[in-house]
């Protein structure tokens with residue numbers, strides 16, 4: 001029988017305790033505003049994370065499958081660039097499935113630092129990974145990587161420090177947030193590199209299918225935000241009176257997801273009552289799509305030196321090597 005130690009969980013800031021009040025504040029601000037918008041980070045409670053995992057398996061949702069394909073095809077070339085004894089830092093480490101493709105190709109990776117705001121989810125995924133990679137030091141870090149981030153010093157004898165930010169999560173930031181994130185990444189990875197996954201601009205019909213799937217999983221994912229608010233904030237959103245709406249905003253090069261009120265209705269939160277007119281929405285997510293040149297320019301603006309880019313044969317998705325100078 002083998003015994004695998006649970007990886008030590010490093011908590012940079014105790015965000016989990018704060019997050020409910022932050023959710024409360026942000027929902028109240030959204031409901032009070034003339035145009036209602038809330039951060040997509042609130043999708044990811046336990047139910048939302050499970051629904052997102054289901055989205056990744058949908059036939060219409062091409063990004064996950066396509067990025068896996070690019071990773072598998074390019075892993076050898078990427079591993080050569082990374083070299084031996086590397087330290088991999090994953091930003092927003094969900095189920096930690098993609099990084100396995102990278103780790104499998106690497107020469108004796110030294111340490112893996114997955115960073116996520118949700119400690120429980122992270123600990124479970126890190127424990128599973130540690131069980132499968134006994135020679136790797138897995139050190140999960142509970143932190144909000146959209147804020148200023150401090151990472152532990154590299155272990156003695158470490159090769160390159162390489163950040164991994166797959167899934168086109170960068171597309172869920174607005175342009176200012178994306179630049180801020182990339183600047184932070186260039187700082188914590190200086191002397192190393194960032195491997196960044198970015199979804200590409202394409203035929204809007206493919207995008208519409210990916211974000212309004214036939215089985216309604218994305219709709220359930222979107223509506224779970226209201227269910228979560230009812231569970232955690234004491235709101236009384238009538239879920240059946242809202243519908244999922246997703247469309248491609250071509251000038252902004254982004255899919256927008258909204259929750260649209262199907263009738264004039266009132267929603268209570270604490271002692272306040274808010275009116276939704278028929279057709280009025282709560283804007284829940286932007287998913288920006290990039291051109292390869294646009295993404296390279298953004299990375300250069302943040303201080304990276306853009307390197308090779310790997311794509312799939314249909315150029316749906318891109319994986320960028322971005323060097324972080326010293």
Ligand code: AVI
Pocket residue numbers: 055063167168169170171172210211218285286287
């Ligand atoms: C996590 N993120 C990159 C996904 C996306 O495609 O923007 C979230 C998502 N929203 C709807 N489907 C998937």
